[in-house]
Amino acid sequence: MLLLSRKQDWLGNICGDILAGLVVALALIPEAIAFSIIAGVDPKVGLYASFCIAVVTAFVGGRPGMISAATGAMALLMVTLVKEHGLQYLFATTLLTGGIQIVAGYLKLGSLMRFVSRSVITGFVNALAILIFMAQLPELTHVTWQVYAMTLGGLAIIYLFPYFPVVGKSIPSPLMCIIALTAIALTLNLDIRTVGDMGDLPDTLPIFLWPDVPMTLATLTIILPYAIPLAVVGLLESLMTATIIDDLTDTDSNKNRECKGQGIANIGSGLLGGMAGCAMIGQSVINIKSGGRGRLSTLLAGTFLLIMIVFLDQWISQIPMAALVAVMIMVSIGTFNWSSIRDLKENPLSSNVVMVMTVIVVVWTHNLALGVFVGVLLASLFFANKISHFMYVDSELDESNDIRTYHVVGQVFFSSADKFVAAFDYKEAVEKIVIDLHRAHFWDITSVSSLDKAVIKLRRQGAEVELIGLNEASSTIIDRFGVHDNPEEIEKMMGGH
Amino acid sequence: MNKKMVLACIDGSALSDAVCDYAAWIAERIDVPLKLLHTIDHHHETAATTDLSGNLGVNSRDHLLEEMSDLEHVKSKARIRLGKSILQEASDRVIEMGISTSINCLQHGSLVESLTEFEDDISIFVLGARGKIHEDQSNQIGAKLEAMIRSLHRPILVANQAFKTPRRIMIAYDGGEAAENAVDMVADSPLYKGLVCHLVCVDKKGVAENLLDKAAHRLGAAGGIDVVSAHLQGKVEHKLCEYQLSHHIDVTIMGAFSHTRLHDLLVGSFTVKMLLNTKTPLLLLRSKDSIIYES
Numbered sequence: 001m002l003l004l005s006r007k008q009d010w011l012g013n014i015c016g017d018i019l020a021g022l023v024v025a026l027a028l029i030p031e032a033i034a035f036s037i038i039a040g041v042d043p044k045v046g047l048y049a050s051f052c053i054a055v056v057t058a059f060v061g062g063r064p065g066m067i068s069a070a071t072g073a074m075a076l077l078m079v080t081l082v083k084e085h086g087l088q089y090l091f092a093t094t095l096l097t098g099g100i101q102i103v104a105g106y107l108k109l110g111s112l113m114r115f116v117s118r119s120v121i122t123g124f125v126n127a128l129a130i131l132i133f134m135a136q137l138p139e140l141t142h143v144t145w146q147v148y149a150m151t152l153g154g155l156a157i158i159y160l161f162p163y164f165p166v167v168g169k170s171i172p173s174p175l176m177c178i179i180a181l182t183a184i185a186l187t188l189n190l191d192i193r194t195v196g197d198m199g200d201l202p203d204t205l206p207i208f209l210w211p212d213v214p215m216t217l218a219t220l221t222i223i224l225p226y227a228i229p230l231a232v233v234g235l236l237e238s239l240m241t242a243t244i245i246d247d248l249t250d251t252d253s254n255k256n257r258e259c260k261g262q263g264i265a266n267i268g269s270g271l272l273g274g275m276a277g278c279a280m281i282g283q284s285v286i287n288i289k290s291g292g293r294g295r296l297s298t299l300l301a302g303t304f305l306l307i308m309i310v311f312l313d314q315w316i317s318q319i320p321m322a323a324l325v326a327v328m329i330m331v332s333i334g335t336f337n338w339s340s341i342r343d344l345k346e347n348p349l350s351s352n353v354v355m356v357m358t359v360i361v362v363v364w365t366h367n368l369a370l371g372v373f374v375g376v377l378l379a380s381l382f383f384a385n386k387i388s389h390f391m392y393v394d395s396e397l398d399e400s401n402d403i404r405t406y407h408v409v410g411q412v413f414f415s416s417a418d419k420f421v422a423a424f425d426y427k428e429a430v431e432k433i434v435i436d437l438h439r440a441h442f443w444d445i446t447s448v449s450s451l452d453k454a455v456i457k458l459r460r461q462g463a464e465v466e467l468i469g470l471n472e473a474s475s476t477i478i479d480r481f482g483v484h485d486n487p488e489e490i491e492k493m494m495g496g497h
Numbered sequence: 498m499n500k501k502m503v504l505a506c507i508d509g510s511a512l513s514d515a516v517c518d519y520a521a522w523i524a525e526r527i528d529v530p531l532k533l534l535h536t537i538d539h540h541h542e543t544a545a546t547t548d549l550s551g552n553l554g555v556n557s558r559d560h561l562l563e564e565m566s567d568l569e570h571v572k573s574k575a576r577i578r579l580g581k582s583i584l585q586e587a588s589d590r591v592i593e594m595g596i597s598t599s600i601n602c603l604q605h606g607s608l609v610e611s612l613t614e615f616e617d618d619i620s621i622f623v624l625g626a627r628g629k630i631h632e633d634q635s636n637q638i639g640a641k642l643e644a645m646i647r648s649l650h651r652p653i654l655v656a657n658q659a660f661k662t663p664r665r666i667m668i669a670y671d672g673g674e675a676a677e678n679a680v681d682m683v684a685d686s687p688l689y690k691g692l693v694c695h696l697v698c699v700d701k702k703g704v705a706e707n708l709l710d711k712a713a714h715r716l717g718a719a720g721g722i723d724v725v726s727a728h729l730q731g732k733v734e735h736k737l738c739e740y741q742l743s744h745h746i747d748v749t750i751m752g753a754f755s756h757t758r759l760h761d762l763l764v765g766s767f768t769v770k771m772l773l774n775t776k777t778p779l780l781l782l783r784s785k786d787s788i789i790y791e792s
Contacts, residue, residue: 008542009542012540012542012543013542013543013544016543016544016547019547019549020544020547020549023549023551024551026551027551064542158552159552159554161550162548162550162552168550169548169549169550170549171549171550172549172550172551172552173550173551173552174551174552175551244558247562248558248561248562248565249541249565250539250541250566250569251541251542281558282553285553285557285558285561286551286552286553288544288561289548289550289551289557289561290547290548290549290551291544291546291547291548291549292544293541293542293543293544294542330552330553330554331553333553333554333555334552334553334554334555334557334558335553336555337556337558338555338556339556339559
């Protein structure tokens, strides 16, 4: 029951939700426009998307108080699609992305998030911040000095205005920045780029439309390679943001519902002429900071956004791009995890490598999904390597009977298998060899075949080989962990290690 | 097996004293331990601070988390102190009533959650009809009372006025499963020995006498209970409440929420009407109640 929400999710915080919804709506306008520009589409595509995604996730999302809309992470993945195939294919891709996300929700793939380590998440967030910042650079190159002055002035307003007594904490400073810079540009009649120069703004309510693409396999081969990373990145950022909001508010969210909710929202967005989106880290934090907690805040953010863009379109087109750039630099600064730089000194090297590699791959490819993939892969390899150290083999010789006994202790798997094979002395000529595996764990096929290999080698040297404790050692090889998931079984299996 | 307990839910509101008194009275009569529970509900769905400056600075996420958790830390500490003093007061009160000792329990989270968690060890819950929010509105019942009663499957005594030692009890009897349970409970439990029990049936033309006779017989056979039967005509909740007044009833026992939610949504819940109109504390039984007062 996607629509079943607790009453307090909607009505628990009415006053705070209304104010926060307003603040977020104001902050969503510049972001939606900026992300449309990144994707290479008219601002109205991002604005309609933000409206639709915010409103739909308010009802079907799994995390009350989280803000979902058009995002930079998603926009970056659409650039070539829009350039090469046009807007209609973007809408079709958006629908497919939503479909994939709904399936992921039903398959409960949200639980795969547990494989994404802290370092990968930090890398993701930092890479996202860097990409948002880099996306602003075209607006800051080959421009007059007025643009630099305006951008700096805008940043100054954003960060200093909150220190004004009384009004500072009650009027959003990004809004002040936009109003002030627009007023300056209009009064001085400056010749600088405005939002109106970037493409069409919405002048009506969004209308329902089915993407004008041929329903053929050829279309699918075009849009599927875009839809998959979009679905993955959308879910990653949404689940990550949900965790951040969970921590901030000390409440729980329903991750699988969130996956399905994002999917439904994206399908809605695709049908109303919008682009695919996901949860926004920065906006969600602003929402919580402004006192938003419930679903009402998300609903109102979307609704206020639509009201403002439809009625104020004349004014919005006058906003200088410098003001948007200032706001986006703020978002980038706020998204970046600055303490991760300080922590580089204290964290283990492997964690740092995972984090930095995630950032590098993302900045290189502009694809957050690839970055996360590399990060998770690296983290797993480092982990496997670490665990492979937890294995040793010692031995004793019973000279009277000419028997050598090897005791294998620890974890034998693909990464420690070679070390395991090398631990036996194949030169020694003895009558009998006993391999005691009571305290060993064989985790995979590689470890079993390496045991075979060692036994064959030893037999070739003429020794009788006896294995003891093999059943216990190989009990860990079974993939069905359900049976072993209770404390006594685990204690029995891992006891003594 | 440990003895099942009487659980009194205390929130420091006007009715908490009555809750303590009734709980102490029951615990003493059936000789089981008394547990006093106070919960600290944090209401995370409501924001405690508002900063509309709408900007994000360096590490603003960390700062926000720190700020919010500091604030809640201080608040929670204060509420724990308050909770402890409320429990202490309640504990002093029940000891004065003659209970040797009470188990005091302070928990975070919503009351419903805590009650469901404890349910297996409890033989009867004692709650106030109104909490802090509706303290002064005697025509109101607590916001969560219905949800609480619906989620529990043990007898629940809802106290709605200052304690008066029960002498005359009334069973609202309709022949249904919960009503039969009520009769069995009254017959079997030491709690009701020496009391006068009024069996009251409203409407049910034709079958009422028969039903009442059977139930009266069951009660009479248990011994130690004086049974008075009555058959009334009219609107059930009004007639029952009138009867409470005219016969000086001290506690009314009835089944609760035996209809589906849909039925209650369409025609209104009889239990809610009774909770709003009753002049005496109500002892509510859910139809799934099994053996009650085993100890």
